Amino acid sequence: MSTAIWVVVALVVVAVLAAAGYLAMTRSRTARLRRRxxxxxxxxxxxQGGRAAAERELRSREERHQELELRDLDPRRREEYREQWVRVQERFVDAPEAAVEQADQLVTVVMGERGYPTHGFEEKVAHLSVEHGRTLDHYRRAHTISGKAATKEASTEDLRQAMVHYRALFEELLAPHGEAHPGRGEERTTGNPARHAAPHTERHAAERTDEHAAEHTAAPAGPPAGHRGDDRTMRS
Structure with missing residues (x-):
């Protein structure tokens, strides 16, 4: 074959290899972002309406996240926050709306001490999503219920679920950095509650909260379908 044909063949091979390499790279990046x-x-x-735009947004979040000076909580502070959560949960029995508001405030305080921004819900979500993406839906649901509570549109069962959702993120924020690693957040949120056993006082408060919810709602006995994992979390 002539030199010109060999050149064309070589260019085609290079183009095919480059395309294959690019495809492998983009697939690997997509898989990594999905895991995270x-x-x-x-x-x-x-x-965003498209994969390229969505992944640019998520990589931008990662870059901004790297600029944060995140830190673990001192063990003593961690226990103090757990005790505060118990008191908030106990208050739910007599003042569920106030308890949900305090739960939101407590989660925000822990965010700030860990080094996360604490202003603007979407800004908080963007930064939290990098390390807590698998738990973030709990925070979104809790935020939605809190908005309903502010306008007196949330039922007692809604408020109880808000406490469950807030606690999912609260527990991850208390954990040392790395223990809430992406890929394990789902297990921490919906897994065996024995892995995160709470003190007797907290379990007792959770039981009283469930009893109070049952007294004030028309929901049938037992957890509603689709919420068994949340009930286990609340009772942990």
Missing amino acids: FGPEYDRVLER
């Missing part, structure tokens, strides 16, 4: 952000990946994909 969990359900948040699909949420951003739907909002």
Whole structure:
């Protein structure tokens, strides 16, 4: 064959190899982002309307996240926050709306002490999503219920679920850095509650909260379908 044909063949081979390499790279990046952000990946994909735009947004979050000076909580402070959560949960029995508001405030305080921004819900969500993407849906649901509570539109069962959702993120924020690593957040949120056993006082408060919810709602006995994992978390 002539030199010109060999040149064309070589260019075609190089182009094919480059395309294959690019495809492998983009697939690997997509898989990594899906692992890291969990359900948040699909949420951003739907909002952005395309994979390329969604992944640019998520990589931008990662870059901004790297600028944060995150820190673990001192063990003593961690226990103090757990005790505060017990008191908030106990208050739910007599003042569920106030308890939900305090739970939101306590989660925000822990965010700030860990080094996360504490102003603007979407800003908080963007930074939290990098390491807590698999738990973030709990925070979104709790935030939605809190908005309903502010306008007196939330039922006692709604408020109880808000406490469950807030606690999912609260527990991850208390954990030392790395223990809430992406890919394990789902287990921490919905797994065996024995892995995160609470003191007797907290379990007792959770039981009283469930009893109070049952007295004030028309829901049938037992956890509603689709919420068995949340009930286990609340009772942990």
